[in-house]
Amino acid sequence: MSSAPTRQGLSVRSLAKHYGETAVFSNVSLDVAPGEFIAIVGESGVGKSTLLNCMAALDHWDDGTITHEGVELGALDGEQRAIWRRLKVGFVFQAFHVLPHLDVAQNIALPLMLQGKRDDARVARMLAAVGLAGTGERLPQQLSGGQLQRVAIARALVHRPALLLADEPTGNLDPATAAKVMELLTLQTREHGASLVLVTHSEAAAARADRVLHLRADGIAQG
Ligand SMILES: Nc1ncnc2c1ncn2[C@@H]1O[C@H](COP(=O)(O)OP(=O)(O)OP(=O)(O)O)[C@@H](O)[C@H]1O
Numbered sequence: 001m002s003s004a005p006t007r008q009g010l011s012v013r014s015l016a017k018h019y020g021e022t023a024v025f026s027n028v029s030l031d032v033a034p035g036e037f038i039a040i041v042g043e044s045g046v047g048k049s050t051l052l053n054c055m056a057a058l059d060h061w062d063d064g065t066i067t068h069e070g071v072e073l074g075a076l077d078g079e080q081r082a083i084w085r086r087l088k089v090g091f092v093f094q095a096f097h098v099l100p101h102l103d104v105a106q107n108i109a110l111p112l113m114l115q116g117k118r119d120d121a122r123v124a125r126m127l128a129a130v131g132l133a134g135t136g137e138r139l140p141q142q143l144s145g146g147q148l149q150r151v152a153i154a155r156a157l158v159h160r161p162a163l164l165l166a167d168e169p170t171g172n173l174d175p176a177t178a179a180k181v182m183e184l185l186t187l188q189t190r191e192h193g194a195s196l197v198l199v200t201h202s203e204a205a206a207a208r209a210d211r212v213l214h215l216r217a218d219g220i221a222q223g
């Protein structure tokens with residue numbers, strides 16, 4: 001068997017991260033093929049959000065490599081990382097990070113605008129797909145927590161990213177809305193070939209994944 005990293009999809013090899021003297025995780029290796037959906041589970045504080053931030057090249061790591069579509073993220077400088085993220089990544093943050101001074105539609109349109117591709121019809125379709133039709137002109141402060149989470153999900157999907165990273169995307173949603181959101185995320189994976197990495201405490205969400213990986217301080221393991 002070849003040990004060469006996969007050219008397609010996402011490949012993490014022997015990743016280690018610490019804050020000061022404190023190790024968060026070490027020896028994390030995993031592959032996510034295009035069209036594949038993996039779930040990452042693990043106790044609170046074990047480093048799941050930190051790992052996702054590394055996968056998006058939003059955070060630095062101390063050892064190991066992350067490769068996406070043959071591009072080694074550690075070799076990119078800050079500007080190259082930003083351009084890579086803009087083109088390739090959809091990220092649903094645990095804390096949403098919706099921009100407060102933009103209305104809902106403008107927040108969702110942001111990834112398209114950053115690529116110079118305005119598409120109001122697609123933004124409207126995304127709004128409807130997450131059950132927020134008619135709220136495009138509202139400001140984030142006029143939405144509930146679950147509605148904000150759905151804005152964040154629409155924003156992560158609107159530019160059809162090849163790498164979809166979602167941190168507890170259904171944490172604030174009722175079971176029926178959560179199921180709808182999981183349908184949307186898996187659609188981007190199954191029909192558009194995205195690699196999906198989902199961090200979740202939800203068994204229902206993890207049950208949809210091709211593989212469930214368990215993050216621990218000393219590595220990551222199947223099941
Ligand atoms: N900027 C930082 N400086 C120092 N320590 C940090 C920093 N950010 C996170 N940590 C620590 O790193 C560890 C991993 O945090 P992280 O947010 O990745 O956990 P998590 O697995 O996502 O937890 P949860 O399930 O609660 O979201 C925690 O112990 C946290 O306190």
Ligand SMILES: [Mg+2]
Nearest residue numbers: 048049050094
């Ligand atoms: Mg977290």
